[in-house]
Amino acid sequence: MKKLINGVDQIVSEMVEGLVAAHPDKLRAIENTNVIVRADAPVQGKVALISGGGSGHEPAHAGYVGEGLLDAAVSGEVFTSPTPDQVLEAIKAVDSGAGVLLIVKNYSGDVMNFDMAADLAEAEDITVKQVVIRDDVAISNPDDRRGVAGTTLVHMIAGAAAAEGKSLDEVEAIAQGVADNVRSMGVSLAPCTVPASGKPGFTLEENEMEIGTGIHGEQGVERRELMQADAVTEELVQHVLDDMHLNDGSEVALMINGQGATPLMELYIVARKAIQLLKDRGIHVKKTFVGEYMTSLEMTGCSVTILNLDEERKRLLLSGRE
Amino acid sequence: MKKLINGVDQIVSEMVEGLVAAHPDKLRAIENTNVIVRADAPVQGKVALISGGGSGHEPAHAGYVGEGLLDAAVSGEVFTSPTPDQVLEAIKAVDSGAGVLLIVKNYSGDVMNFDMAADLAEAEDITVKQVVIRDDVAISNPDDRRGVAGTTLVHMIAGAAAAEGKSLDEVEAIAQGVADNVRSMGVSLAPCTVPASGKPGFTLEENEMEIGTGIHGEQGVERRELMQADAVTEELVQHVLDDMHLNDGSEVALMINGQGATPLMELYIVARKAIQLLKDRGIHVKKTFVGEYMTSLEMTGCSVTILNLDEERKRLLLSGRE
Structure with a gap:
């Protein structure tokens, strides 16, 4: 270690x-x-x-x-x-x-x-x-879903609402609205090591990746041969969209989150493809976040988060802090 | 890869x-x-x-x-x-x-x-x-020194000066002042892999670190047994200070820069010690940056940058963008 x-x-x-x-x-x-x-x-x-x-x-x-x-x-x-x-x-x-x-x-x-x-x-x-x-769509049962990168969008939007002086009930409703409308899915290329254990939490071969890993390296949906960035992105975006009800004309925020050790360069390559895929479906990306928002020590990989925006969430997100 | x-x-x-x-x-x-x-x-x-x-x-x-x-x-x-x-x-x-x-x-x-x-x-x-x-003090001859993380402080301070409407000569003088007063030194725990080569740029054993590595993995000053964070920080800070003329009462900016794969958690542990060391010497840290500012793909390690502030640099840095 x-x-x-x-x-x-x-x-x-x-x-x-x-x-x-x-x-x-x-x-x-x-x-x-x-x-x-x-x-x-x-x-x-x-x-x-x-x-x-x-x-x-x-x-x-x-x-x-x-x-x-x-x-x-x-x-x-x-x-x-x-x-x-x-x-x-x-x-x-x-x-x-x-x-x-x-x-x-x-x-x-x-x-x-x-x-x-x-x-x-x-x-x-x-x-x-x-x-x-509970934004991690890697878990099929919605009640069991883990909270992952989408949590940081709750911080931003509920934070902006509270800063405006809204009441506790109002801020809670807005935060719940974000929680209900945000979905994420991750992929890992290499594990992280929890200091107290001193050993990597899982192992992946040189040509393997794990789709759907949690932010503590919990098991994902599937172990696969490493694919090119565009194919990985397509897989993640599709998983997320399958769980959302977006239409042609829907407005969203997109987050490409690094898990700790993935260069920003690679995250932007993923962002490029994710934006293309959403655009192809007529979905309007009003705000894109690319970087490390919710990491897992030095895990390698990324997650894709999509938040369905209504007018209030959009206004709060675009006016708020990041 | x-x-x-x-x-x-x-x-x-x-x-x-x-x-x-x-x-x-x-x-x-x-x-x-x-x-x-x-x-x-x-x-x-x-x-x-x-x-x-x-x-x-x-x-x-x-x-x-x-x-x-x-x-x-x-x-x-x-x-x-x-x-x-x-x-x-x-x-x-x-x-x-x-x-x-x-x-x-x-x-x-x-x-x-x-x-x-x-x-x-x-x-x-x-x-x-x-x-x-030329802020990298790992190289002893000042003319041969590499530009590393300190470069981003030039972006910030010269950027603020230009935004204020200063002339080209004025902005140049301010940028040159930052360049003359900024020093950095890095340490690597693990290398990065340039995509075109597909292989790590250097190798380090499980218990080794390299002090003074450049941002492309260039050779450092010394290969050492891995030390605890406080000892590493002391080494880096001392190297940097040895090349500066700071006094009791000097004002500085401090940057703890991650090289790509080092968790923010560890960078804050380094920051904590660096701030203590400067405080012990009577040096006032007016602004601290902790994060990834100038990375080296997925290299593991960090660098310490110290900038000696005069009134103008301080004002521009504290009022400017990051």
Whole structure:
């Protein structure tokens, strides 16, 4: 395992220290936790947004804390859910009385721990709502779908809505609207190594790729011979579109997300083909994101995310922060 | 070689297509070239900034084209200088009569081809100035130093100066001031593979790292046993500081640049230590950049860049685009 770390046990706390040291005007950490909050939190009168989960997906989620985005992010150990008490600390630090929305990726540990924290906060008279993200169409049963890169579009759009001063119910409805209309699918070319294990999470031969892998290297839909970028893109886009109800004239946002070790050059080659494919179907791409939004340590590969835009989502996304 | 590409010969042209397709409101390509220019170029009355070089360093340089940054970027094949005629096309596309500044990394091919293009442009009555960046202190002779991540700070600061309406001579002087005051040093943990060769550029054993590697995987200063992040950071920061004249109270910008495959998590661990080391010496870090600014395909490792700030550079950097 070759990593620029000091020790497995300090990784997350040192990352949090680094984030705050690098951006002290924008971020602060809550003492004795791995919770990062906006430097100016709580923001009076504004609904507060919190996300989090296991670390190893940076910039998600701590990199989304800031004006017009999240108010706090809770970082668990690598690929491990944060504890309820850390989530509760985050809730207490950012609530200004306008309520708190938790944006949770659909993993059992995250769902359970965020839910427990919400209950604890309600007991302290803080109003908390939750939106669970299940955008990964690699899993066929919608209820079981994992939250992946599409989660970051919820950060952006719900973040813009909260910044406009919308109420907790309104922000929740908008976030739920994004969650209901976003779909993703990924491909991996090479695995990542969780520091605590020291070994790659799976193995792929030199000519193999895995379609539909999760952001922790969970098993995908199919192992295949490595294909050219255009064919891979077609496969991912088709899987995503098959699960959406888009028409000629539909408006969407597109995200080509790098999983950690894939050069931006390759992501733009994928973006080029994805945009062509959508255009061929009469779908209008109003905004394209290409880069690393939700990574899996140094996994190689990418995911394609498509969000169906209504007028409100479009307005919030185009006016908001990235 | 596992890459999301269609064919070695189309990589750069398809990346350029992808960039323009993804950001059509901001970028356009000059037909039959790999030159990307601001969608609204030429900007009347503004000094135009151009950079470029071999591809494979994304987001450098095409990712820096935009308001307050570059007016054009010229992308050669992977790790290969662009031809003079492509640079000339860029110059002609962005000059509004206020003159053009070329920001060139110090590699013989780049220097020669940008210089030739400047001569051709002067023959067409376009005023062209050049600044050559040599920030890599891994090379001891300052004249021979390679241009690396510090180049992107020239884009930002000279870009902000040009956006303010400064003259070509003024923008050139500011860019030269950045070039004279910026130093970088990198470390590699794993090599990258140039698509045309299909094989890694060098090899490192599982417990080895190479200190002082260039952004094309050129040989470094020393091959060493892999150390912990703090020790690596200390080594890089010390190398850089040894070549600068900073005092207690000096103000600097710090960049922790990922070379392509290093997780952001690890870059923040490095940032944390670098900031501590500078603070211990009484040096004030006014701005910290952590992320991928000048990559080397999927090379693993990072570089540390420090820029000595005077009042003008500080003002332009803090007010400018990133």
